[in-house]
Amino acid sequence: MLAVCLEEFFRTGVLGEISLGMSRESVSSLLGSPDLWGPSNAKNVETATIWKYGDIEFYFSRADQLFQIFSDDFEMPMGGKTLQIDPWVIHDKMLADTLKAALNAAEIPYYLCDVPALPGVIEIVTAGNVRAMCRIEREPDDEFQELGLRSFCLRD
Structure with a gap:
């Protein structure tokens, strides 16, 4: 079992021993077979472009x-x-201000980006280049949208 901490992931962009650019074989040697894989038209796990371990997807x-x-x-x-994930402070619908406060407390530099295609959403981009998407405003015609953290992503 590989133990990882999301605080370090947000700081460095490395998830335990897993970093972008690694081969599929290297990820498999650390984590074994994925819990799920896809997309649905993939013929087998070896050719699947997405491997999912719990809530974390590897592309x-x-x-x-x-x-x-x-x-x-x-x-x-x-x-x-x-x-095995130490979630640090990360949870669904975590408010952007709460995440920014946690990053400040952990001394993890970050900056903010608007997401023009998604009004009311910002990206919090950390020193490790992890991008956390947070809804900070509801759209006027959607009273049921919830504010807060929607996703986090590290990408080439």
Whole structure:
């Protein structure tokens, strides 16, 4: 089992021993077979472009290189059978101000970006180039949208 801490991931862009550019074989040697894989038209796990361990998705290029680590479906990030996650402070719908305060307390530099295609959403981009998408405003015609953290992602 590989133990990882999201605080270090947000700081460095490395998830335990896993970093972008690693081969599929290297990820497999650390984590074993994924809990789920896809997309649905993939013929087998060896050719699947997405491997999912708990709430964390690993995306591979056609050259079998890891190019993205992503999560958008979590209450508190969990790692599945072979990936033990210390979530640090991360949880679903965490308010942007709460995340910024945690980053400041941990002395993790970050900057903010607007997301023009998604009104009311900002990206908090950390020193490790991890991008946390947070809804900070509701759209006028959608009273049911919830504010807060929606996803986090590290990408080439």
